[in-house]
Amino acid sequence: MRPDTHHTEPLNMTSLQETLRHHKKRMSLNLKACAGCSLCAESCFLFELNDHDPCYMPSYKVLNSLGRLYRKRGRVTQTQLHDMADLVWHNCVLCGRCYCPFGINIPAMISLARQILREQNIAGVYPHSLGAPVEKEPP
């Protein structure tokens, strides 16, 4: 799925933590509002398209990308960052239509995660842009 994105450059911890500090208030508020109710699931068409796989749930994607960065204050490994990149680029198209009963701006959280990852030189590589067509399994 993600052929050659595993660069082994070291993390730039200073800039990572700086960005996290800068967005701390916004992240804390949004993450704290998540009651873990999972009602956002159906609003994601990818969740529906992929046989209700929980890893397409909007809350899952936020909690396991930005949420993890926030909780661990940026102390994450390169591999973990790449997993997050998979979540926020491959499992999300940022269509902006997720529903949260508590008003969490999920797309904003995903795009913040993308921003942080880009700052670490980890950008989502879409499979097809490398010329390897990915045929989706029909649901």
Next chain:
Amino acid sequence: MIKALTKPLEEIREMIAPYSRVLTIGCGGCVSLCLAGGQKEARGLNIKLSASKAPRSDAIFDDITIERQCEQQFLAALDTRVGNYDALISLACGAGVQFLAERFPNTPVFPGVNTQFVGVTRDIGWYEERCKTCGDCVLGLTAGICPVTMCSKSLFNGPCGGPQDGHCEVDPDTPCAWIAIFERLQAQGRLESITAIHPARDWQNQIPGRILVEEYRTRYIEDGETS
């Protein structure tokens, strides 16, 4: 991105009247963002078609939303499904509808939205046109305000004699693009870019556009024809 508007329900009903098994296909791209053709709209359309006096009481309506309809790899997700239906409604932009119809040439495809323009999100549910995709961008000369799109007469050497109170004579709610261009350039101290005459341009609308990215040319151009 591309902004679209859902077609009037009546029009959709008329189009699908002869068919009894209809699949509505949403698109997770641009039309999702502008609340016209995402999963919610696809599902909503089904609910509306089923609930309203459908042309045929035995009709079956289903929906599915895929990542984007303007790429064949995502359309592949539909391959095993489409056979079960005798008509498709695509909620994608005009480009997506055509690509879908191309992939499933034996099934009638109907558009569920009217593609409006390339535009911006001023706020949720409020979209504005910004680009006519004319293919030869002059925004650098016009202070980042498009004369082709934002001027009702698409003047390159505006403003015309019509603006009133800073607004376009055609519509009092639309600011005059050329006044805005003038004011912004004046503030930036580079009026010279519009005091010079902008010559007549070549409109790049002669054939349907095609782009071959340089790195990929050799991949698609047949042997011996590479330039």
Next chain:
Amino acid sequence: MKSESRLERILRSGRFALTGELGPPRGADAESVRKKAAFLKGMVDAVNITDNQTAVVRMSSLGACLIAKQEGLEPVYQMVCRDRNRIAMQSDILGAAALGVHTMLCLSGDHQTFGDHPGCKKVFDLDSIQLLGMVKTMRDEGRFQSGAEISVPPQMFIGAAANPFAEPHEFRIQRLAKKVAAGADFIQTQCVYNMERFQAWLNQARDMGLTEKVYILAGVTPLKSLGMARYMKKNVPGMDVPQEYITRLQGVEKKDQAREGMEICCEQIQQMREMKGLAGIHLMAIEWEHRVPEIVKKAGLLPRPEPEQE
């Protein structure tokens, strides 16, 4: 001489020019053009024949130009950018020149939403300044837009419009300069009511040396009534009708308002004749062609130079 245009001859001779306006009918009605032409004959040096003005379908400008010419008038062929692409424009220009129409006025044109076919597709392939440049290239270089040579280039005296009162005010003179640079030989302005502002604009043009390069004709439209004055002030963009004129029209009885309006018009013309750098008057008596002789006489603009005197 750039053309065989009578307007050009008069302007070059330094005489104070007077042009009028004639709106073609909404039908294949040559008689109505002739009737209107009769009022203007001998009164004005040239007549603008409008091109589907306010985007309402009318007899083509070129068609009406020919009828006016048959009636002994010198037509000014108006052409707007709204309805034609550059192929149609160039071919019409060739046709006009071949038929002896040697004066034209290049305009952007009123937007189609104002007219009777608001849903039609707009063209605006060129804008008015690009159109000016195109006609100039055709005439002076004998080339089409494509660069191809024209066998017999059209001899055209090229006009453009200017609105001294529209927004943004600071840019208006720049736009005039652009039109001159693009190829305008003469300019007809939007209706002038505010004489002070017009004088200021003209002074600017003089300071920039534009009056040396182009003949400026001031647009004048008699106010037919108080209602018209108010309407112009309120609803017509870039139209600055001073309160003074409105007060004057209010001061007389309704049946005398037309006379008072003509009075005002004549006073304006008198003042304009004194303005340095002004080459003439463009009298737009909208649907009032029959009153033109009276105004022209009152304003002391008679007699007009006879063609054979030139």
Next chain:
Amino acid sequence: MYDQIVMAAYTFARGPMLWAAALILCVGVIYRIRELYCLTIRKEKQSLPATVSTTTPTQTPEERTLDRLARIQQSAFAVHPVMFFVSILFHACLFAAPLLALGHSLEVYRAWGITPPSLPEPLIDIMTATILVCGLFFLMRRLVLPRVQAISGIADYVLLGCVMAPFLTGFCAYHQWFDYTTVITLHLLAGNVLLIVLPFTKIGHMIFFFFVRLCISSEFGPARGSRDWKV
């Protein structure tokens, strides 16, 4: 020795700790509401005249009706009726039971000499039982449903425990199960802890819930405020 510890804890929980908890709750809630309010008010107002021309066609009455139907059928209420119903019931009882319990009312009378309204004890008992059953439902949901499992961590279970503890102990105390003094002390402690953590943890989603509906404009609500919690 044990009794002494329990008594000390009881006195502490009923006295200074209760005051502290009440204070922290009030300050916390006010702080949160203020924070949310500041973040959701519109800083720059964008508006258009009612007559503005748009390309949006006007809907027919039939379309409006069908639109409403489509909205309702896609709402959380229609998609998850059980969850929706249990949530409403749970939260309603969660608010009402502690505020309207006779025991609590008597405590207030003892402290300030005023008697807040209260409901008959058997009714409160049923409400508490409802809360416990609903709590069990949430717990099972978290344990069993893959979609909830996927986003659950230890904190979620701990906090669910925090919410359930006062009700469980209160229920036991009312029925005089176990040693009454110990249970009531635990009840007091658990209640205080809940009050303290409420504004600062995800239990505070109750504040968000109301705020979202009132202040954040989105495709899901009628509110006219800011789209997002701007920070």
